[in-house]
Amino acid sequence: MRTPFICGNWKMFKKREEARDFALKFRELYQNKSIKTAIFAPFTDLETLVEMFKGTGIMVGAQNVHYEKEGAFTGEVSIGMLEDLAVDYCIIGHSERREYFGETDETVNLKLKALLNSKILPLVCVGESLETRESGKEKEFVKNQVELAFKEISKEDAVKVTIAYEPIWAIGTGKTATKEEANDMCTLIRSTLAELYDKETSDKMIIQYGGSVKPENASDIMNMPEIDGALVGGASLEPLKFIEIVNF
Ligand code: PGA
Numbered sequence: 590m591r592t593p594f595i596c597g598n599w600k601m602f603k604k605r606e607e608a609r610d611f612a613l614k615f616r617e618l619y620q621n622k623s624i625k626t627a628i629f630a631p632f633t634d635l636e637t638l639v640e641m642f643k644g645t646g647i648m649v650g651a652q653n654v655h656y657e658k659e660g661a662f663t664g665e666v667s668i669g670m671l672e673d674l675a676v677d678y679c680i681i682g683h684s685e686r687r688e689y690f691g692e693t694d695e696t697v698n699l700k701l702k703a704l705l706n707s708k709i710l711p712l713v714c715v716g717e718s719l720e721t722r723e724s725g726k727e728k729e730f731v732k733n734q735v736e737l738a739f740k741e742i743s744k745e746d747a748v749k750v751t752i753a754y755e756p757i758w759a760i761g762t763g764k765t766a767t768k769e770e771a772n773d774m775c776t777l778i779r780s781t782l783a784e785l786y787d788k789e790t791s792d793k794m795i796i797q798y799g800g801s802v803k804p805e806n807a808s809d810i811m812n813m814p815e816i817d818g819a820l821v822g823g824a825s826l827e828p829l830k831f832i833e834i835v836n837f
Contacts, residue, residue, distance in 0.1 A: 593811060594625040594751060594795050594818035595835050596712065597825025598652065598680065601631060608634035612641035614828040619835065622646055625818075626835050627678050628825070629712075632666055635674050650678030650712065653686055656696065656703040668707045679704055682738065683714045684757045694737035701738055705746040712751040713738050714799070714820070715778070719758035727756075728777055735781045744786040751795045752778055753820040759800025761822060765810075771798040772813040779815060804833035811837045 603611065608630060619626065627648035630638055638649045655665040671679060681704070682697035697713065704711040715734040717727040731754065739747060754774050759766050766774075775796045782791035798810050799820030810816055825831045 591793065591795055591817045592623070592625050594627075594797060595811075595837075596627045596629060596650070596678075596753075596797070596818065596820050597831055598629045598683070598799075598820055598822050599631065599634070599826060600652070600685070600822060602826055603630065603634055605634060605637050608637050609641060611826075611828055612638055615832065616642060616645045616647060618828060618832040619645060619647055621836050624835055629678065629680050635671070635676055639675050648677040650680060651676055651709075652680050652683065653690075654679045654681070654700060654704070654709075656699040668703055668709060672708050676709060678710045678712055678751075680712045680714060680753075682734075684716055684755060684760060688757075694734060697738050698740050698742075701742060701750065705742065705749065710749055710751070712753060712797075712820070714753045714755050716753075716755040716757055716760075716800070722756065722758065728774070731774060732777060732781045735778055736785065739782070739785055744790045747782065747786055748790055748793050751797065751818070753797040753799045754778060755799035755820060761801070763801050765801040765806055766798070768806075768809045768813050768816075771810060772815050775813070775815040775817075802834060804830055807834040807837040 627650050629650040629652050651671050654668055655662055659667055681700040686692040701711050715731050717730045721727050721730045756766050778796050779791045795817045797818035797820050798816050802819045802821045803824040
């Protein structure tokens, strides 16, 4: 049995005070401990959230990290720095990082390897653009992203990775993939993992859907057999909305 995993991705929202207010409310509301949850916050909020969620089971993640241990990389944050804050997770390869900040399949793979050598668990995002979907090449595209992300990763390490399928055309647009479209792509991702490793390994891995998940569509999505969780942007900013999704 795979435990459902529902994550909030705050992107570039919330100052520390706002993060603290959210955490105060959300930790009161979070009762359903059979569902795992994490908030992926800006770097400046991580320390506050780790402190506020201590002992609650709610996990905290960063939205990006550098793969080198340290060095002359102005503006970057290392895995060691995140470990120092006792952060649990880190997103890599979010489509906004790929589109605006030069993240590539190669850097995703380097970051994945580096995180798997640390105490921080990776969440890898994949997903096609509208153009790719309209050209009918979306399956080939996502399969290739998964293969490149997992290049030279052992199966013992692979099971620690969460994958989020986020079609770019559904992110922040209010346009959700249908539950069948989302489930189909999660099925393809799982079969790609079974080819790379084996069925037993791929059956254990958590695959989320992301892109305009909200309280109104969360249960439809979460009840699909191959979808194990959700990565939620906009609707994770308000505790009352996000808890409804967590309690789908
Ligand atoms: P959204 O964002 O829920 O606002 O569409 C999802 C994401 O980018 O992770």
